[in-house]
Amino acid sequence: MEKSMNTRSMIFTLFGDYIRHYGNEIWIGSLISLLQEFGHNEQSVRAAISRMNKQGWIQAKKQGNKSFYTLTERGKARIEEAAERIFKLKPHTWDGKWRILMYNIPENKRNIRDELRQELIWSGFGSLSNSCWLSPNALENQVNDMIDKYEVKDYVNFFISDYYGPNEQYSLIEKCWNLEEINEKYEHFMREYSQKYVIAKNKIDKGEMTDGQCFVERTILVHEYRKFLFVDPGLPGELLPEKWLGDSAASLFSDYYVTLAERASRFFEQIFKEGNEKVKVSKDYDMLSHPLMVDSE
Numbered sequence: 001m002e003k004s005m006n007t008r009s010m011i012f013t014l015f016g017d018y019i020r021h022y023g024n025e026i027w028i029g030s031l032i033s034l035l036q037e038f039g040h041n042e043q044s045v046r047a048a049i050s051r052m053n054k055q056g057w058i059q060a061k062k063q064g065n066k067s068f069y070t071l072t073e074r075g076k077a078r079i080e081e082a083a084e085r086i087f088k089l090k091p092h093t094w095d096g097k098w099r100i101l102m103y104n105i106p107e108n109k110r111n112i113r114d115e116l117r118q119e120l121i122w123s124g125f126g127s128l129s130n131s132c133w134l135s136p137n138a139l140e141n142q143v144n145d146m147i148d149k150y151e152v153k154d155y156v157n158f159f160i161s162d163y164y165g166p167n168e169q170y171s172l173i174e175k176c177w178n179l180e181e182i183n184e185k186y187e188h189f190m191r192e193y194s195q196k197y198v199i200a201k202n203k204i205d206k207g208e209m210t211d212g213q214c215f216v217e218r219t220i221l222v223h224e225y226r227k228f229l230f231v232d233p234g235l236p237g238e239l240l241p242e243k244w245l246g247d248s249a250a251s252l253f254s255d256y257y258v259t260l261a262e263r264a265s266r267f268f269e270q271i272f273k274e275g276n277e278k279v280k281v282s283k284d285y286d287m288l289s290h291p292l293m294v295d296s297e
Contacts, residue, residue, distance in 0.1 A: 005220075007040045007045060007048040008051060009223070010035060010038060010219075011045075012057075013222055014031070014035075015071060017219065017222045020079055022272060025061070025068050025069065026069060028049065028067045028068070028069060030271050030274055031045060031049070034268070038220075049069060056072055056074055056075075057071065057072060057074065057078070058071055059072050074149075077145070082226065085234055086229070087254075089251065090237070091236055091247070092236050093237065094236030094238045097162065098163055099125075099134070099136070099137065100128075100133070100158070100161055101125065101143060101158050102131055102133075102157045102159075103116070103155050104131060105152060106155070109155075112150050112152065115150065116150050119146050121230065124139065124233035124235075125233070126173075126233060127176060128175055128176055134176050135233065136235060137234060137235070169239065179240070179241055182228075183241075183244065185231060186246055186248070189225070190245065194252055196256070200217055200256070201259050204259060204260075211263045212267050214267065215260075225249075225253050228249075232246060
């Protein structure tokens with residue numbers, strides 16, 4: 001059905017929206033069954049899992065003749081950070097400080113430099129110049145993790161600073177990010193998913209949408225909305241333009257998600273239980289206490 005969606009990326013989505021609430025562990029057979037709903041075959045799932053294992057995102061565990069996969073500590077940290085940003089409904093308040101990361105990584109470590117650059121973009125940093133990255137967000141922990149992960153302590157300097165001009169604070173935003181382009185992406189998302197939301201809600205109200213269909217729709221919704229993590233730096237409200245569509249897109253995402261959530265989780269649990277004798281639901285997890293469920297009331 002949705003064969004164009006990258007298998008590895010879909011696995012991240014499933015871990016982030018479902019599996020992390022069930023002990024962060026799943027039988028490979030259940031994972032294959034879930035991904036078949038999107039047109040991914042067993043071979044592509046096993047290849048993606050193997051790649052993620054080598055990259056340090058997940059680890060394998062044998063129980064009898066069954067293989068289970070669980071997130072590593074690194075994988076858990078990435079998933080938790082992503083979830084916090086995805087399910088945030090409103091911009092945070094700015095502390096007035098700028099975080100500045102500067103590096104001078106030698107050419108023989110070019111691969112590390114390229115990977116670090118992608119990590120910085122994902123975390124919400126913007127490039128002020130070639131080796132100078134800027135963010136108004138409190139990303140100290142993420143920066144320290146990156147420095148340790150890539151072993152670049154000798155090549156980087158990190159500052160937390162005030163800005164004294166000579167221009168306005170917003171001029172830094174304009175140099176680091178194209179908010180107009182990001183706004184256009186939000187507009188496109190809202191145009192497409194507002195229509196899907198109305199259709200799905202109508203079908204659910206009439207009992208014309210199965211649990212499996214809700215699972216597919218919710219997973220695709222999260223998968224597509226998750227892409228904004230790579231383009232939207234998540235700036236504080238004080239630094240956003242007046243006609244910012246990020247809040248409206250977050251509201252639409254929340255409403256659509258809540259509409260699909262319970263039925264989608266029911267379908268997931270049915271498949272999940274087939275490979276797990278004991279369903280390892282986190283003690284603090286309850287669908288009705290999900291941040292979007294609570295905020296919607």
